[in-house]
Amino acid sequence: MSVSTLPRRRRLLTGVATLAVSAVVLTGCTSNEPEPTGDTGGGTENAASSNDDTGETVTIGFSGPAADHGWLAAINSSAQAEAEKYEDIDFQTAEGTNDPSAQIAQVETFINNKVDAIVLLPTDGAALTDVAIKAMDAGIPVINVDREFSSPFAARTTILGDNYGMGVSAGTYACQLIEDNDIADPVIAEIAGIDSLPLTQDRSQGFKDALEACDQEVDNRVAAEFTVESGNEAAANLLQAEDKIDIIWNHDDDQGVGVKAAFDDAGRDEFFFIGGAGSKNAMQWIKDGEMEATVLYPPTQAADGIRLARLIAQDKGMSDLVQVEVPKRIVLNAPVVNADNVDQYFDLGFES
Known part of the structure; x- marks a missing residue:
């Protein structure tokens, strides 16, 4: 047959929960002109303007994998593309790597540069845990993408596929x-x-x-x-x-x-x-x-991580939630795409 x-x-x-669910959730409002903060709490005020309105410029460091796989390449490119949408993001990206030692050095550079947040898809979650904790201890919120650290103290927020x-x-x-x-x-x-x-x-x-x-x-x-x-x-x-x-x-x-x-x-x-x-x-x-x-x-996990990092660094929350802070853990949906809805998802597909 x-x-x-x-x-x-x-x-x-x-x-039919789309991969853009986080994009919808993250476009709400809490604080238009947040006061800078050095802590990793994120989100203490409610206001009436869009979170997409330009706020105080924040520096976000991103370290991802070597782009030797279509999905991994999409992770990196989607993070870059998302950062470019915001005038208030100073985006610092490290060269993709599959070497945990090299990635540890990248995170340490971000710490030394005193970035406002770090988005990290670790080559090895356990191997990157200690340096992520070091960043958190320095007051730099870490957004952990896809591969989890081995300690809950290593990330302000974790965003995962299912x-x-x-x-x-x-x-x-x-x-x-x-x-x-x-x-x-x-x-x-x-x-x-x-x-x-x-x-x-x-x-x-x-x-x-x-x-x-x-x-x-x-x-x-x-x-x-x-x-x-x-x-x-x-x-x-x-x-x-x-x-x-x-x-x-x-x-x-x-x-x-x-x-x-x-x-x-x-x-x-x-x-x-x-x-x-x-x-x-x-x-x-x-x-x-x-x-x-x-x-x-979803290969949009790192892009969602960039959005979350921006909100946290600007002390904003997610307006579609009653809770005023960005959640500690977000798991994205795993919907089925078939002939009935493929046009809805096609633009989110990655190149193999």
Whole structure:
């Protein structure tokens, strides 16, 4: 059964909460002309003007990963683009790196430069914890993105994607496909990322738990390494092992380029193909009828981190909340994107 000929009776199962949710929340108001503060509390006043109004200039240091992966490249570029939207942000960015020692040195430079806030996607959360605490102790709020530190004292605010939620969204959507298409005894396959990573384990656990809710399980699971080459190899092995598959969930749309190539090389399209992360490639395949859906893991996390850093450094809060301070922890949604709503999300996709 070709993906393009399958019935389009779908529901968006995770709610259509867009990745711009934080963008909506963060455009409210509390303080128009905040008094500068050296503490890391953030947000003590309410007022009536927009938080997007130009305020006192704040210096924000950003350290992110080496851009050796489409999603990671989007993290860096979205942070830069967001900072450029604000006249009151002096943006200092360090060169992307996968070396914890180099990133520690970058954060220490930010501390020595007495920046007003630091947005940090750590190469290794545990390795960067001590220097993040050092920044916090110096009165510089740290906004932790995607990979958590090992101490609650290392960050003023943490903003995360939802890895477990990705799995739940993919599994719940798979259950709905089974029901909508009256698939008896479905064969469900999973192409994971790097198995040793907690994020991969969380995604797989969420998928498993969601499938259990409709009395299903994964019949064949293989793991790749978040690269095109590894995705191609893992998918080829999977297809050789299974003559017929009904649903495949691939964790990562970057490795999905290789996965899709393996499908095309084998001439196999009898299954519903679900991706993960939300690349433009995947969204175009959805538009072209070559892929069923993808589950988002927003590459806007660092951009949201920049907005939060600005609010905290200017002693503002989030006006759409009753609470006057920026929250301590924010977890972004993991919605399903399919043919029904792909146009809504397409511009948020990243280039693989």
